[in-house]
Amino acid sequence: MTALLEVEGLNSGYGRLQVLHDFSVAVEQSTITAVLGANGAGKSTMLKSLSGLVRPTSGKVVFDGEDITKLPVEALIQRGFTHVPEGGGVIPELTVEENLRLGGLWRTGPSAAKTTADAIDEVYDLFERLRERRTFHGHQLSGGERQMLALGRALVAKPKMVLLDEPSLGLAPPIVARIMALLRDLRDQQGLTVLLVEQNVGSALGIADEGVVISVGKVVTRGPAADLQSDVKLRHAYLGF
Numbered sequence: 001m002t003a004l005l006e007v008e009g010l011n012s013g014y015g016r017l018q019v020l021h022d023f024s025v026a027v028e029q030s031t032i033t034a035v036l037g038a039n040g041a042g043k044s045t046m047l048k049s050l051s052g053l054v055r056p057t058s059g060k061v062v063f064d065g066e067d068i069t070k071l072p073v074e075a076l077i078q079r080g081f082t083h084v085p086e087g088g089g090v091i092p093e094l095t096v097e098e099n100l101r102l103g104g105l106w107r108t109g110p111s112a113a114k115t116t117a118d119a120i121d122e123v124y125d126l127f128e129r130l131r132e133r134r135t136f137h138g139h140q141l142s143g144g145e146r147q148m149l150a151l152g153r154a155l156v157a158k159p160k161m162v163l164l165d166e167p168s169l170g171l172a173p174p175i176v177a178r179i180m181a182l183l184r185d186l187r188d189q190q191g192l193t194v195l196l197v198e199q200n201v202g203s204a205l206g207i208a209d210e211g212v213v214i215s216v217g218k219v220v221t222r223g224p225a226a227d228l229q230s231d232v233k234l235r236h237a238y239l240g241f
């Protein structure tokens with residue numbers, strides 16, 4: 001099997017602060033990979049370095065056989081590579097529907113509006129709650145609704161792969177469970193590939209195929225999610241539980 005995403009020897013950071021050190025990872029198509037590690041390990045920086053929000057100083061990101069390392073964010077979205085940043089990036093002044101429409105802005109041509117409207121309908125089928133709240137503004141939503149909207153907006157772009165940064169942050173356990181179940185269904189039914197950064201280790205490994213543990217900007221362990229979940233020493237050493 002060839003990987004959908006291959007990251008090779010990425011070095012990245014902020015000015016003189018180097019956060020990622022020779023970071024490499026491969027993600028197979030239609031799988032969920034959980035990225036775990038302590039606060040400050042470099043998980044968010046890794047996602048930003050893949051999606052062009054932070055520019056790596058060296059290394060290579062290959063998506064679907066193409067070197068995307070230097071492509072602008074819009075070009076990545078067009079290729080089906082979408083990043084949902086920490087906090088979701090929902091625009092508080094826009095309505096749910098307007099936020100969702102942003103997910104289709106990259107489309108051009110005569111059928112763009114219709115394709116996006118259809119994609120939004122599919123998102124409403126996944127999240128009835130968003131349909132009910134379509135005229136609400138971002139700032140009127142609960143944390144769980146905002147996170148669903150952020151994920152929904154990414155899905156409007158019809159991605160092959162999503163990078164998710166802490167989708168469960170601050171949410172009540174039943175909502176976390178819903179989001180995790182949804183990700184699992186998207187993988188199983190639509191073949192979506194997911195790179196999932198989570199502090200909520202149990203929930204993430206519960207749905208993941210693979211787990212990757214990062215410490216100080218490097219992969220220290222990777223393996224089947226079930227193996228990582230039962231590895232007590234590893235959990236003590238890197239995950240703090």
Ligand code: ATP
Binds near residue numbers: 014038039040042043
């Ligand atoms: P957390 O779970 O706390 O978000 P993380 O593993 O995602 O942790 P990062 O957010 O990638 O870690 O942070 C890695 C390092 O980079 C930390 O030392 C952090 O202080 C630093 N850092 C993060 N964002 C910036 C930024 N915009 N400018 C400068 N340094 C940053």
